[in-house]
Amino acid sequence: MIDILINGLIEFTWLEYVIYTLVVTHITIVCITLYLHRGICHSAIEIRPILSHFFRFWLWLTTSMRTADWVAIHRKHHAKVETIEDPHSPAFHGIATVLLKGADLYHEEKNNKETIDRYSKNCPTDWIEEKLYTGRNNLGILLLFITNVILFGVVGIIIWSIQMAWTPIFAAGGINGAGHYFGYRNFDTNDDSTNMSPLALIIGGEELHNNHHAFPTAAKFSLKPWEFDIGWLYIKIFSLLGQVRVKRLATKTIIRSPNNNLNSEIGYALLKSKITVITNYTRNVLKPTLKDETRNAKNDIKKLLKESKNTLARQPHRISNQDTTRLQEIFKECSSLQTVYNLKNQLYDILHARNTKHENFIETLNRWCEDAKSTGIDCLNDFSDSLKGYKVV
Numbered sequence: 149m150i151d152i153l154i155n156g157l158i159e160f161t162w163l164e165y166v167i168y169t170l171v172v173t174h175i176t177i178v179c180i181t182l183y184l185h186r187g188i189c190h191s192a193i194e195i196r197p198i199l200s201h202f203f204r205f206w207l208w209l210t211t212s213m214r215t216a217d218w219v220a221i222h223r224k225h226h227a228k229v230e231t232i233e234d235p236h237s238p239a240f241h242g243i244a245t246v247l248l249k250g251a252d253l254y255h256e257e258k259n260n261k262e263t264i265d266r267y268s269k270n271c272p273t274d275w276i277e278e279k280l281y282t283g284r285n286n287l288g289i290l291l292l293f294i295t296n297v298i299l300f301g302v303v304g305i306i307i308w309s310i311q312m313a314w315t316p317i318f319a320a321g322g323i324n325g326a327g328h329y330f331g332y333r334n335f336d337t338n339d340d341s342t343n344m345s346p347l348a349l350i351i352g353g354e355e356l357h358n359n360h361h362a363f364p365t366a367a368k369f370s371l372k373p374w375e376f377d378i379g380w381l382y383i384k385i386f387s388l389l390g391q392v393r394v395k396r397l398a399t400k401t402i403i404r405s406p407n408n409n410l411n412s413e414i415g416y417a418l419l420k421s422k423i424t425v426i427t428n429y430t431r432n433v434l435k436p437t438l439k440d441e442t443r444n445a446k447n448d449i450k451k452l453l454k455e456s457k458n459t460l461a462r463q464p465h466r467i468s469n470q471d472t473t474r475l476q477e478i479f480k481e482c483s484s485l486q487t488v489y490n491l492k493n494q495l496y497d498i499l500h501a502r503n504t505k506h507e508n509f510i511e512t513l514n515r516w517c518e519d520a521k522s523t524g525i526d527c528l529n530d531f532s533d534s535l536k537g538y539k540v541v
Contacts, residue, residue, distance in 0.1 A: 156301030165300070169307050173314040174349075176210045179203040180218075180315070181352035181379040182392075188271060189219045192367035192396050193383060199391040204272070208281045208288035211315050215277070217258045220267035224257070225324075226364055227267070229339040230466060235263075236324040239340060246325035251316035253324075318351050327357035334372060335362035336427040336461055345375055353377035362423045363398035371398055399424070399540055406536035410517070415510045417538040422499035425538070429495060429531060430461050433488050436527050441482040449481050460489055463496060487523050491516070 160168065183203035186192040195203070207213055221235050228234045235257040238246050246253065257263055271277075280287075289312065296304030331342030341361040354360075356369040356377055363371075370377035386392035401421040407414065418425055438460065442453045452474055459471045467475070479486035498512055513535070520532040 154301045156297065156299050156304055158299050160300070160303075165303060165307070169310055172210070172307075173311055174352075175206060176311070176315060177318070177350070177352040177354075178379070178382055179207050179210075181354055182382060182386075183207070184213075184215065184218045185222065185354070186367055186379065186383075188215060189222050190365045191270075192365050192394070194393040194395055195386075196391045199386060201276075204277070204281060208285065209292050210289070210311055212285045212289050213315075214282055214285055216264060216268035216271040216282075219271050220264045221254060221257050223267040224263050226361075229341075229361070230328070238325055238329045243325055243329045246328075250324050254316075323351060323354045323357060327355065331355075331358070333358045334427070335359070335423050336430040337361045337423065338463055338466070343375070349378060353379035359398075362427075365396045366398040367394045368397055402539050402541055403534055404537040404539055406533045408536070410510050410514055410536055412506060412510065414536060414538055415506060415513065417540045418513070418535060419499065419509070420540045421538055425499060425535070426492070426496055428534070429492055432534075433525075433527050433531050434460055434492060437485050437488045437525065441485045445481060449478060452478050453482070460485075464493060484523075484525055488525065488528055491520055491523075491528065494519075 182193070183195060183200065184207070187195045187200070187203075204215065207215075224233070225235055225237075230237050230239045232240050234240065236246050236250060236253045241253065292311065293305070293308050296308045298304070300307060326344055327342060328340045329342065331344040333342055335358055337358060339361055341358040343358045344355040346355075353369045353376075356371075356375055359369050359371045359375070360366070367383060368377060368380045369375075370380060383392055383394065387394065399420050401417065401424045438453060438457065442450055445453060456471065456474055456478060459467055459475065464472075475489075479489075495516060498509070498516060501509070504512075517532040517535060520528045523529075
């Protein structure tokens, strides 16, 4: 008996222990990204009961996380992103806190009853959820501990410790922290989300965080040819097995030769592609204008322009008082940059306005295009023409 407790029923080589640990922690990440995130939280995929129950059981066994808690906290993150109400924003908590204490932030928000009640709609409420996964949520990790000791002895305790730390480090800290701080951006989203490729094998494709914030309800996170989303690979495999159905993918937009004017079909495409429209504006209008102004600016203004590169791409409500003061100093010397910056904000407001009749939207957008053309700025003129060629495929 003592020998079993020390050595366990199974004796692996050190490499086999490593492989086993990587496999079981990876299964946990797959459960999080497919079941909690893409399935329940954003309804991007529909998971059949057999696979869904396995995901729930595995998460109970390896994390003690309750579906409603995780889903509610993540939905609140999207709803309040980069604000003081965001449960885990580096912008307010600091990158070190989110990276090192991401699990603490999660547990703190988990105890906020208002958050859970408001954002946990459509989560499982069946008998097993209420009586086992919720009522005895810590029993799972205790059973995992006992099982690991029986199978692997003392080494099993080490494996269990790694399993317990894996989600807080790579999910709670890594994705929520680094995914809003380090990396590159494909889309000019209204937050600081970034992509952190190539970490797909470790965190299930969740590293493509900017893509996800651009299209939250899309089942596939990889959107560029060089990006790889291993979560999408599993979705395709489970789809072939009849266990998963894809419900939503990211909007695909093409820009054809522009029409003479905006019509209802183009207006619909622009509304569906608004994140792409704003991204193209930043890339094709804002950045070239910034480059031209920097080339001709005095040294003190050049310094301010360099410091304000990211600020210019943000919406006014996400700019600090210090950044606002800096922009005011810049605009005194850079009138073209002020023009394209103001028009960017106007375009954003037009595309995101709610309860606007479609005919009024087209009329307002046509006026915006006329204002853009009247500036005499070539890249702005070209961009306003391009709006008349948008199509969703």
